[in-house]
Amino acid sequence: MESISQLPKNIRKHLSNEAYETDHTGMSDSSVFLFQDKILKIQKNTLEAETEYRMMQWLKDRLPVPQVYAHEIQGDVSYLLMSRCPGEMACAKKYISDPDLLTDRLAQGLKKLWEVDISGCPADWRLKRKLEQAQFNVEHGLVDIENTEPGTFGEGGFAGPKELLDWLYGNQPQEEPVLSHGDFCLPNLLFDEATAWYIDLGRAGIADKWCDIALCYRSLSHNYDGVYGDQHREGLDDLLLFRKLGLAPDWEKIRYYILLDELF
Ligand SMILES: Nc1ncnc2c1ncn2[C@@H]1O[C@H](COP(=O)(O)OP(=O)(O)O)[C@@H](O)[C@H]1O
Ligand SMILES: [Mg+2]
Structure with missing residues (x-):
């Protein structure tokens, strides 16, 4: 501007x-x-x-x-x-330095999404639509392969976006449709004392419950392993988020949705 x-x-x-x-x-x-x-x-x-x-x-x-x-x-x-929503981003120091509080609030933030009745929701990102959009991104060269998880592409990974897309089409998990934020990473949630505010809603809509869990898990990990900010890996127990959610991690689905997000 x-x-x-x-x-x-x-x-x-x-x-x-x-x-x-x-x-x-x-x-x-x-x-x-x-x-x-x-x-x-x-x-x-x-x-x-x-x-x-x-x-x-x-x-x-x-x-x-x-x-x-x-x-x-x-x-x-x-x-x-x-x-402008009040509060601080979930990646603020106050939360990163207190993993128990952070995962508690993230889990609450996820669960509140799942309580929303999705009838009449104007956006549907279930896999049928989401994969079509991924295909569009691949076909139009919109995939940023520099900005991906280590190992997604290249040695030991997929040869390129097209190969990843084919794998995603061939390995679709069973979906549990809920209201999904779609880009559930720490900077897209703001916490004040009482409330979790959801921002950056361009990918929000109906999607599998594990889509947000996967992206939350990825963002949480990278806020401790040094990818974003300082490294404080010792401060984070990998299973804490799942204990707060009361769910056993479904690592296959988590991997699937992290891979799918590489095409966006
Ligand atoms: N409504 C809002 N209230 C408070 N902060 C906001 C709001 N919208 C955006 N921000 C701040 O700006 C950052 C970037 O905005 P966001 O909508 O997430 O854009 P991007 O698509 O670039 O991630 C957010 O992480 C947050 O810090
Ligand atoms: Mg954002």
């Missing part, structure tokens, strides 16, 4: 000449501007941008999500102005 005066009118009218900070946490191509009590997210007007807007609206009476103030599309760019 060069200046507020260049924003679409419908967005601009909500912003006086307020100061803002720019976020550098997210890994997507979006630009996120943090005003004192509002957030402006500017991104390419893709299916994910549209889903984020629709899911934020649909979830507003169902879960703690940002309130949408305005949404505009200009050219191929989407502008979403929303409320």
